Amino acid sequence: MPDQPKPINAIKLDSNMSIKKNGDDSLKWLSPLEAPFQIAGFAWLDHEKKYRRLPSSPKDPLPPAVDALANCTAGGQIRFITNSSNLSIRVKLTGPADMYHMPATGQCGFDCYLGEPGNQHFLSTTSFDHLKSEYEALLYNWKTKREFCVTLNFPLYQGVEEVLIGVDEDAHIISAPQYASKNPIVIYGTSITQGGCATRPGMAYTNILSRSIPLEFINLGFSGSGRGEAEVARTVADIPNPALLVLDYEANSGTVEEIASTLPSFIRILRERHPIVPIIVISKIHYSGDRFYQDMLRLHEDRKEIQKTTVERLRSEGDRNIHFVDGFTLLGEEDAEECTVDGVHPTDLGFKRMAQSLEPIFRELLKEWL
Structure with a gap:
């Protein structure tokens, strides 16, 4: 019987992969x-x-x-x-x-x-x-x-x-230099908002944005659990004096009927505490399965339409500080599926593209703070 290959220990073979101790x-x-x-x-x-x-x-x-x-x-x-x-x-x-x-x-x-x-x-x-x-x-x-x-x-x-x-x-x-303002950017969402699956913390899209926009970022992404509950909305609303509020939770929102119920309620709760703070509603990014599973794509398109029409209705009623961003555009048009680990969660490349797409939108709404 031929000898079996020995397990490969890359850490022993490459000093750049070793655990660096202080000493x-x-x-x-x-x-x-x-x-x-x-x-x-x-x-x-x-x-x-x-x-x-x-x-x-x-x-x-x-x-x-x-x-x-x-x-x-x-x-x-x-x-x-x-x-x-x-x-x-x-x-x-x-x-x-x-x-x-x-x-x-x-x-x-x-x-x-x-x-x-x-x-x-x-x-x-x-x-x-x-x-x-x-x-x-x-x-x-x-x-x-x-x-x-x-x-x-x-x-x-x-x-x-x-x-x-x-x-x-x-x-x-x-002390480090002070931020341009004490007013933070608050982003509520899903596992993607939380940073799954960046290779290191600095590559989550909120952290990437924090390196170019000199304000505090508060990441409220909850893996699998960004469902838009009213009790969470009231807790988020307790954060004082935000410069910008971002809702990026479609991927966890459930059925079309559920997001049609939770989104207006979440926005209303935020508006009770922060009547003129800019709010951005971001629909879900492109998943690789959207190309092949028609039911999945239809669900995502229907939920996106709910978010878009909700924002349009609120703007027509006088709330000019609420905005919609189509998340399907954030990873790029041509090769979005190459930007994820598992068809859902971005790689560092995906997070970089998300941040690059969102930065000019954020900056436009934050002009008075920057």
Whole structure:
């Protein structure tokens, strides 16, 4: 019997794939919950001191799935300036990586961008044992002091119980530049909004947009659970002084009759608290199955028509600050199916195209804030 091939361990064969450990015992470890660090993306952080996207005890009890997914830290960012020669991070997650179609780096990792808002550049992603729920990772080591504005993006599909930032003992930490306005952009939606299935956190479309639009982004995407419930709408409406509200939940909305019921109600609840804030309703992106399954395409076209006509009706009734965007156009016309992992969830390419398509629309509606 011929010898069986031995398992291939790429990590041993390629040093670029190895887990990079810090190896520096002299660092001081700081909590980003303390000044001068700034944390964005968690609207209730100041009150609860938790890395959670919705309140722990909302006025209206949340659907159980939404309540659980609110612990995923999608859209969260740590922002600061430091001259440390070494930047490391310690993370305690609520669980390990466990998704078959999304890299552990996107589900459970942090990634690091350097540069001022509008001029940020990707440097590194945490490397760690994906079977474990705690890790320490090196983000950079210059061997000499160099000052940078740092943005660290939180994991997309896992909760974070604790995070600590490791810097040189004598390094200084100062506040990152302020946003153009304190008014955030709030985006409610589905697994795609949450960032499934980006390879790393910075490639979720809300995070991509945050690098070109200097405002705080609050990501309220709930995987499989963006259903437009009234109790969720009331909780979203509690976020004070938004600059822009975005509804991107068609993919989870159910039947045509269900979205015809939930969408006007969701908008009405938002309008009760925010009567003139711009609202964008985005229909679902193109799925690969839309080309081959006629029933699927018909459902998507019918739900899109509900969203479009709802917006048109509200505009005709005097709400000139509500707008519709056809999600089928966001990935491009020719090869949209090449932009997903599984026919549904975008790759990094898909998220990049979504962000590029949405940026001019967002900018036009945010002119008074930018």
